[in-house]
Amino acid sequence: xxxxxxxxxxxxxxxxxxxxxxxxxxxxxxxxxxxxxxxxxxxxxxxxxxxxxxxxxxxxxxxxxxxxxxxxxxxxxxxxxxxxxxxxxxxxxxxxxxxxxxxxxxxxxxxxxxxxxxxxxxxxxxxxxxxxxxxxxxxxxxxxxxxxxxxxxxxxxxxxxxxxxxxxxxxxxxxxxxxxxxxxxxxxxxxxxxxxxxxxxxxxxxxxxxxxxxxxxxxxxxxxxxxxxxxxxxxxxxxxxxxxxxxxxxxxxxxxxxxxxxxxxxxxxxxxxxxxxxxxxxxxxxxxxxxxxxxxxxxxxxxxxxxxxxxxxxxxxxxxxxx
Amino acid sequence: xxxxxxxxxxxxxxxxxxxxxxxxxxxxxxxxxxxxxxxxxxxxxxxxxxxxxxxxxxxxxxxxxxxxxxxxxxxxxxxxxxxxxxxxxxxxxxxxxxxxxxxxxxxxxxxxxxxxxxxxxxxxxxxxxxxxxxxxxxxxxxxxxxxxxxxxxxxxxxxxxxxxxxxxxxxxxxxxxxxxxxxxxxxxxxxxxxxxxxxxxxxxxxxxxxxxxxxxxxxxxxxxxxxxxxxxxxxxxxxxxxxxxxxxxxxxxxxxxxxxxxxxxxxxxxxxxxxxxxxxxxxxxxxxxxxxxxxxxxxxxxxxxxxxxxxxxxxxxxxxxxxxxxxxxxxxxxxxxxxxxxxxxxxxxxxxxxxxxxxxxxxxxxxxxxxxxxxxxxxxxxxxxxxxxxxxxxxxxxxxxxxxxxxxxxxxxxxxxxxxxxxxxxxxxxxxxxxxxxxxxxxxxxxxxxxxxxxxxxxxxxxxxxxxxxxxxxxxxxxxxxxxxxxxxxxxxxxxxxxxxxxxxxxxxxxxxxxxxxxxxx
Numbered sequence: 120x121x122x123x124x125x126x127x128x129x130x131x132x133x134x135x136x137x138x139x140x141x142x143x144x145x146x147x148x149x150x151x152x153x154x155x156x157x158x159x160x161x162x163x164x165x166x167x168x169x170x171x172x173x174x175x176x177x178x179x180x181x182x183x184x185x186x187x188x189x190x191x192x193x194x195x196x197x198x199x200x201x202x203x204x205x206x207x208x209x210x211x212x213x214x215x216x217x218x219x220x221x222x223x224x225x226x227x228x229x230x231x232x233x234x235x236x237x238x239x240x241x242x243x244x245x246x247x248x249x250x251x252x253x254x255x256x257x258x259x260x261x262x263x264x265x266x267x268x269x270x271x272x273x274x275x276x277x278x279x280x281x282x283x284x285x286x287x288x289x290x291x292x293x294x295x296x297x298x299x300x301x302x303x304x305x306x307x308x309x310x311x312x313x314x315x316x317x318x319x320x321x322x323x324x325x326x327x328x329x330x331x332x333x334x335x336x337x338x339x340x341x342x343x344x345x346x347x348x349x350x351x352x353x354x355x356x357x358x359x360x361x362x363x364x365x366x367x368x369x370x371x372x373x374x375x376x377x378x379x380x381x382x383x384x385x386x387x388x389x390x391x392x393x394x395x396x397x398x399x400x401x402x403x404x405x406x407x408x409x410x411x412x413x414x415x416x417x418x419x420x421x422x423x424x425x426x427x428x429x430x431x432x433x434x435x436x437x438x439x440x441x442x
Numbered sequence: 443x444x445x446x447x448x449x450x451x452x453x454x455x456x457x458x459x460x461x462x463x464x465x466x467x468x469x470x471x472x473x474x475x476x477x478x479x480x481x482x483x484x485x486x487x488x489x490x491x492x493x494x495x496x497x498x499x500x501x502x503x504x505x506x507x508x509x510x511x512x513x514x515x516x517x518x519x520x521x522x523x524x525x526x527x528x529x530x531x532x533x534x535x536x537x538x539x540x541x542x543x544x545x546x547x548x549x550x551x552x553x554x555x556x557x558x559x560x561x562x563x564x565x566x567x568x569x570x571x572x573x574x575x576x577x578x579x580x581x582x583x584x585x586x587x588x589x590x591x592x593x594x595x596x597x598x599x600x601x602x603x604x605x606x607x608x609x610x611x612x613x614x615x616x617x618x619x620x621x622x623x624x625x626x627x628x629x630x631x632x633x634x635x636x637x638x639x640x641x642x643x644x645x646x647x648x649x650x651x652x653x654x655x656x657x658x659x660x661x662x663x664x665x666x667x668x669x670x671x672x673x674x675x676x677x678x679x680x681x682x683x684x685x686x687x688x689x690x691x692x693x694x695x696x697x698x699x700x701x702x703x704x705x706x707x708x709x710x711x712x713x714x715x716x717x718x719x720x721x722x723x724x725x726x727x728x729x730x731x732x733x734x735x736x737x738x739x740x741x742x743x744x745x746x747x748x749x750x751x752x753x754x755x756x757x758x759x760x761x762x763x764x765x766x767x768x769x770x771x772x773x774x775x776x777x778x779x780x781x782x783x784x785x786x787x788x789x790x791x792x793x794x795x796x797x798x799x800x801x802x803x804x805x806x807x808x809x810x811x812x813x814x815x816x817x818x819x820x821x822x823x824x825x826x827x828x829x830x831x832x833x834x835x836x837x838x839x840x841x842x843x844x845x846x847x848x849x850x851x852x853x854x855x856x857x858x859x860x861x862x863x864x865x866x867x868x869x870x871x872x873x874x875x876x877x878x879x880x881x882x883x884x885x886x887x888x889x890x891x892x893x894x895x896x897x898x899x900x901x902x903x904x905x906x907x908x909x910x911x912x913x914x915x916x917x918x919x920x921x922x923x924x925x926x927x928x929x930x931x932x933x934x935x936x937x938x939x940x941x942x943x944x945x946x947x948x949x950x951x952x953x954x955x956x957x958x959x960x961x962x963x964x
Contacts, residue, residue, distance in 0.1 A: 154846030156616060158485035158562065159864055160875040162886040165562050166850065172617045197618030201640045202478035203625075208640070267672050274680040283668055285642065305873045358525075387667040390642040398475075398669065399643065401812070403843045 124257040124428050129418045132172060138416035139190065142409055143183050151175070152199050152403040166178045173199075186409065195413075196406030200399065205410045208395060214294045215285060216384070216391030222311035224369065227319035232365070235326025236358060239334065254320040266313040266386035273309060281306050310387040314380055318372055329361035367426075374422045378415040466963050467662040468946065470685035471833045472956070473672050475641055475667035477516045479627040480620075481597040482558045484611035487864055490595060491955035495646055495663070496536075497597030497629030498653075500527055500546070501590050505960065507867065507951060509590050512654075513541065513598055513630065514578075522585040522908060533653045535600040543572040548610065549600035550580065556621065558612035563865060564592050565883075585906045587913055591866040592777040603628045612839060632656060632959040633663060641667060658961045678703065678941055684947060684963065687956050689941035691758055693814055697941045707939040709762045711769045711952045712862040714814055716824075716931040717745075717876075717890045719855040726804045726836060726855055733803045734855070740928035742793035743856075744783040746831045747824055753934060760937040766921055767861065767872045769935055771952055773919030774869020779925050781934065790831045802832025808857040809837070810845040815936050817858055849889045857889070860936070864953055869917040873901040877924055892929045896920075 153170050161169075170176050174185065186319040189196065195205035234254075238247040274282035286302030297303030333339060342352050364433055381393035388394065392411065399407035477489045482496060484490075494502075500514040514527040533541035550570035553560055566586040571579045582589060589763050604610045607622035607938045630653065633646035646663040648656075666683075668674040671690040677683045679700055689697060689705060698705045718740060719725070724732050733739045749763040765782035768775045794802060807828075809821035818839045825835040835856065840848075849857055863871045878884040878901050900920040907913040924930065938954050945964035951957060 123720060151843075151847035154842070154850065156559075158487075158560075159483070159862065160866075160871045160886060162875075162883040163880050165886070169616050172614070179574050197615075197620065198616055200477060201475075202483060202613065202615045202618075202620055203640065212641075267676075270673060270676045270680075274682075278680055281682055282680050283673050283682070284666060347855070386670050386673055388666070388670065388673055390639075394641060394669070401841070402845065425483070431455060 123408075127424050127427050131424045135413070135416060136422050138420075139187065139413055140183065142412035142416075143186055144179070145412075152405060154403075156199060190409075190413065193352030194411040198399070198404055199405050200402040200407070205406050209392065209410060209414060210293060210405065211295075212390060212392045212395050215389060216377055216380055218297060218390060218391065219307065219310055219314060219380060219383070219389060220373060222307050223315035223318065223376060224373060226311055226315040227322050228369065229320030230315075230359075231319045232326050232362075235323040236330060236353070238323070238327040239361075240353065242331065250323070254323055257316050257320040258324075260316075262313060262317070263381040265316055266310070266383060269309045269313060270386070280309050282309075285390060287308065310383050310389050313386070314376060314383045317368075318376070320373070322369070323363055323370045325360060325368060326358075329364060330357055333357045333361045334419050370426070371422065374418050378418060443485050445549075445958075450554075464895050466660050467664060468660050468685065468958060468961055468963055469664040469683050469689065470667070470956070471666045471677065472687050473667065473669050473671070473674070473774045476638070476644055476665075478613065478615060478620075479635065479638060480613040480623040481599075482553045483619075484615050485560050485563060487954070488867070489692075491957075492644075492665070493597060493629075494631065494955070495626065495633040495958060496627045496635055497599070498631050499596050499598065500529075502594055503504060503867075503951075503955075505949065507953065509594060510540075510783050513546075517590075519908070520579065524581050525580045525582070525589055526573070527578045527580065529578060530653060530912045531576055533630050534651055535603070535630050536628050536649060537600065537603060539600050539602050539654065541598070541600075542575050542631055543578045544575075544605055545598055546570060546578045547572050548604060549596070550597045552604070552610060552612050553596060555612050557614055557617065559614040559616055559631040560612075563595055567592075582594075585908050586907050587906070587910070588866050588868055588870060591868055595865045596901055597629060599623065599903040600628050609921070614953050632658070633660075636662075643667070651762045656959065660958060660963065661685070661717050663958055677939070678943065681943070683943075684946045685940060685942045685956075688942040688954075689939045691760060691937075691939060692699065694758070694760070694939055694941070702944050703941060704944065705939055705941050706948070707760060707937050708767065708950045708952060709935045710862065711772060711864065712860050712866070712936045712952050712954070713764055713767060713769055714749065714817075714820070714858060714860050714933045714936060715767065715850075716933065717854070717857050717859045718743075718892070718928075718930065719852075719854070720891045720893065723806055724803075724804045724855045725853065733797065733799055734805070736797045737928060738793045738797040739799065739803075740931070741783060741796070742790040742831065743828065743833065744928060744931045745786045745790040745793065746833065747827050747931065747933070748785045749782055749933065750785065751827075752823050753819055756816050756823055757934065757937070760939065761934040762937075764932045765872045766925055767930060767932055768863060768869045768921065769952060772863050772867060772869050773914050774872070774921055776918040776921070779918065779921050794831060794833075799832070802834060806835045806855040807835040807837045808845070808848070809839045810842045810858065811839040813842040813845070814858065814860045820933065821858060850887075851894040852889050852891070854889065859887070859889075859930070861887075862953065867953060869921065870904055871906065872899075872924075873897065873917065873920050877901065878930055879919065890930075894923060894927060894929070896923050897929075 153166050158168055163411045198208055199203055234250050238250055241247050272283045285297045286306035287300040288297050288303055289299045297307055341355055342356055381397050384391045384393035385397050396411045474488045476492045477484045477486050481493050498512045499514060501509050502512040504510040513530050515530050516528045520526050520528055529543060547570045553564050566582045568581045573579055582663050609621040613619050613621045613624045632649055632652045634649050636645040637646045638644045638808050643666040648661045674686045675693045678686045694705045696950050699705050718734050722732055738848040753761050753763055761784055764780055766779040807821055807825055811818040821837055825837045828835050874884050875887045877897050880888055900916050904913050906918040938950055948961040
């Protein structure tokens with residue numbers, strides 16, 4: 120029974136090692152922070168000294184070794200751009216990103232599922248066709264365009280919602296939340312919708328396809344033949360079964376929303392992890408980039424490991440095969 | 443008891459009314475953020491400009507960028523290597539501690555520490571010595587004419603506070619050393635830091651005990667970094683901000699045509715120029731003689747660039763064409779040097795023929811695409827202009843993050859350079875960094891290895907000349923040599939463009955610093 124989780128954890132550790140090596144090697148090619156950190160009339164000696172104090176004059180393997188030892192002891196280094204410990208920076212940014220992702224996920228489920236059901240029940244109806252057409256736009260418009268258009272309409276023209284930032288936040292210990300103030304909630308709307316849009320269309324299409332599939336299955340036909348009420352058939356019998364893959368996809372999507380909210384966060388100057396990363400890239404802030412990639416790697420490895428282990432727990436066949 | 447209560451009520455009421463009647467908040471945004479609150483831990487110009495609101499230097503830049511007394515009221519040279527500064531009395535730090543000579547000595551010693559990132563900003567100073575409570579001597583290594591320019595960027599910290607918070611040693615963003623001063627700023631300046639949240643925002647409140655008579659009417663500054671250009675403009679137009687600096691060039695038209703907003707602009711100190719490869723071979727033509735070594739070829743390249751078109755089409759008429767390597771407000775500028783070679787294709791072809799390249803030659807042209815205003819477009823234009831006279835420029839553009847390290851390593855033939863002579867704001871920085879050979883701490887950015895004996899000689903003389911008139915004459919002479927020999931091809935002076943809502947009056951400075959102690963809002 121313990122063998123499967125243990126081997127999965129072993130694999131996860133291996134993947135993390137590879138992620139750390141890959142992310143570290145990549146920095147060789149993103150540039151050199153010395154140029155962004157030097158003053159304009161710095162002498163050659165000054166720049167060489169800076170490179171030395173950053174440890175960038177050492178061979179790559181030595182740099183990687185140091186990085187790995189430090190990381191394993193829990194020290195992710197100090198940001199070149201913010202002059203603060205990277206762990207602290209990430210801990211500070213995580214609430215902003217998580218709140219945004221929560222809002223986006225709720226929005227996409229709350230809107231996506233009913234629309235999907237609507238499209239499945241009346242596939243030829245005008246409403247369904249309209250929703251389908253609009254969803255095509257939703258899935259094909261790049262996030263930064265959606266974000267800017269929303270800002271132009273709701274912030275600049277109508278003046279209803281703020282165009283950037285988190286508004287007022289309340290500190291609850293180490294967690295800063297925007298859920299408790301009016302301006303915080305208002306600030307969540309535009310970036311939340313922007314981030315939700317792609318996922319919303321994805322869920323809608325998934326629900327629609329699954330529902331159509333389920334509705335044509337035998338047990339639904341039998342239920343209809345038995346004369347059960349339509350809403351009972353649609354929502355208790357059909358939708359429930361159609362939701363299984365939706366739950367899996369949503370779970371996996373949350374991971375990528377956290378990791379890739381970068382564009383939305385940049386457009387709305389949302390002080391989350393994505394913004395932290397994109398600014399680190401333009402400043403060649405190696406400690407932050409390395410930590411971020413490690414974090415994202417860890418997130419996906421964790422999600423996948425948990426899912427794998429859960430599958431094994433849920434499905435006895437998987438357990439038996441590996442045993 | 444009753445009387446006291448009544449008195450305190452009156453006080454509360456009057457402060458409430460006071461705030462209500464005079465609360466003037468300026469909300470503004472820029473694409474970059476404050477790196478650290480420790481002024482000696484970094485060398486970044488935006489952070490330096492922001493911290494100037496909190497700290498004062500001994501001498502500062504005035505309304506016209508002239509050097510004027512700040513925490514020092516007067517100074518004289520005791521001997522060529524010792525400057526004596528008389529300090530201002532009755533100045534208090536934000537924590538109430540009095541400002542004295544001890545603070546100056548502790549601050550100067552802190553930046554002189556070899557582990558300070560900003561050590562190079564005060565490179566020639568050896569030590570600071572207290573003479574009495576309000577007199578300080580600063581000793582330089584040899585005669586040094588630019589001491590005041592350097593001191594204008596050195597902020598004074600409170601010694602007692604640094605001692606109490608274990609911050610006498612400087613921080614350093616490069617080595618990751620942080621101290622209490624990295625997140626707390628106690629200065630004598632016009633504003634106090636109220637909160638500092640990286641990437642989310644920094645707020646300042648007015649220091650009502652500032653020693654100087656305020657020329658601003660602000661009670662509060664709310665600064666937010668907003669990286670995306672479009673969002674920054676949208677936030678201004680939606681009324682969430684009062685000022686954005688810089689304003690993206692492509693949006694200036696739209697902002698000035700919106701009711702209630704205006705664009706303010708001025709040429710900045712930053713000059714954009716092309717650096718040329720003076721090595722024996724070009725990267726584009728290995729194994730052959732470098733055509734750029736021929737002065738006629740360099741002149742031809744200059745003649746072939748249509749600066750007027752670049753100004754009109756690429757820079758939307760916001761730039762100023764230039765023929766020299768420093769901007770007009772900077773010492774060393776001379777009008778007679780500021781004449782670009784005329785745009786003349788047949789002259790360019792003729793010069794190329796005389797030099798033995800009737801069919802032109804091949805070169806690489808490298809440019810950043812995220813550092814200077816419309817940098818990539820400028821280079822695209824230049825490449826096509828050169829093509830017309832037969833010079834085939836192979837254009838490559840890339841991000842600043844990879845561009846500048848490559849430029850430093852000398853990997854380019856022709857490449858774009860921007861130079862603003864900051865922080866000293868003096869033409870000498872062009873001489874010492876761009877025009878001299880890379881040795882003895884000179885030539886730090888001379889990536890093309892330009893070399894001229896006359897320039898070498900004049901630069902070393904100017905470095906120790908304390909007579910300002912003579913020194914400036916040397917700068918002018920050196921820059922004339924640079925122009926006559928086409929050391930670089932100067933292109934234009936970049937604009938600074940900000941956008942404000944109506945009722946906000948913020949003076950602009952060519953060094954691109956935002957100095958809100960001159961700001962007034964209605």
